[in-house]
Amino acid sequence: MRIAVSKGRIMREALEVFARAGIAPKEDPSKSRQLILPCTEEGIELVVLRAADVPTYVALGAAELGVTGRDVLMETPVPGLYEPLDLGIARCRLIVAGPKGGEACLEQPRVRVATKYVRLAREFFAARGRQAVTIKLYGSMELAPLAGLSDCIVDLVETGRTLEANGLEPYATLTEISARVVVNKGAWKMRHDQIMPILARLQEAVETAGIEA
Ligand code: PRT
Ligand code: MG
Numbered sequence: 457m458r459i460a461v462s463k464g465r466i467m468r469e470a471l472e473v474f475a476r477a478g479i480a481p482k483e484d485p486s487k488s489r490q491l492i493l494p495c496t497e498e499g500i501e502l503v504v505l506r507a508a509d510v511p512t513y514v515a516l517g518a519a520e521l522g523v524t525g526r527d528v529l530m531e532t533p534v535p536g537l538y539e540p541l542d543l544g545i546a547r548c549r550l551i552v553a554g555p556k557g558g559e560a561c562l563e564q565p566r567v568r569v570a571t572k573y574v575r576l577a578r579e580f581f582a583a584r585g586r587q588a589v590t591i592k593l594y595g596s597m598e599l600a601p602l603a604g605l606s607d608c609i610v611d612l613v614e615t616g617r618t619l620e621a622n623g624l625e626p627y628a629t630l631t632e633i634s635a636r637v638v639v640n641k642g643a644w645k646m647r648h649d650q651i652m653p654i655l656a657r658l659q660e661a662v663e664t665a666g667i668e669a
Contacts, residue, residue, distance in 0.1 A: 457499055461502055466635045551613050562627055563586075570600030
């Protein structure tokens with residue numbers, strides 16, 4: 457059983473849930489350079505991937521299970537996946553934000569939006585009868601309105617500190633985000649007997665986290 461996990465912040469929090477579910481890599485992934493990490497339980501291994509690559513691996517069956525952000529799944533829907541479990545970790549919101557006091561830009565017929573979430577941004581503005589002229593960026597979205605590249609951004613926000621530090625404020629929320637477990641549809645059928653117990657253990661680990669919190 458191979459479980460694909462998005463590196464970075466999801467990985468850190470996912471490892472805590474996994475540990476409560478009795479799934480633990482033999483080597484500490486933050487210290488190891490191995491990309492395939494065997495676990496203490498025979499037959500389970502973790503593969504560490506970029507967030508956007510997790511759905512690809514799982515949909516094509518290179519991993520049976522995966523953990524990735526709902527933002528990734530919504531922006532780039534991939535057929536061949538079930539999404540049976542919300543891990544409740546890496547929580548954040550997808551928002552429209554821009555310079556303080558600049559909210560009126562949302563009412564313009566055409567709005568220049570810098571984002572990694574081009575599809576979700578277009579949908580959001582289209583639903584409000586506005587046209588988003590999207591500018592695809594790969595990082596530091598917050599810089600775009602400051603540099604005059606865009607009127608606003610669509611990006612994730614957790615504490616709001618990054619926005620605040622750059623003189624920006626949230627204008628509107630598109631959706632709430634957390635990390636989800638995805639399962640390959642073929643494996644779901646063919647390896648039901650192996651996958652169901654793992655999902656049940658993860659589910660229980662999520663519920664006990666709720667009690668501890
Ligand atoms: O390289 P890439 O960024 O694509 O992926 P990565 O492998 O580095 O992953 P990482 O660690 O960036 O995690 C990405 C995933 O974590 C996202 O797909 C979300 O599902 C989830 N997540 C949860 C977040 C945040 N919270 C978050 N706050 N991803 C990014 N941020 C960024 C945000 O873009 C902004 O720049 O953090 C900044 C804001 O944080 P606050 O606390 O200042 O509001
Ligand atoms: Mg990152």
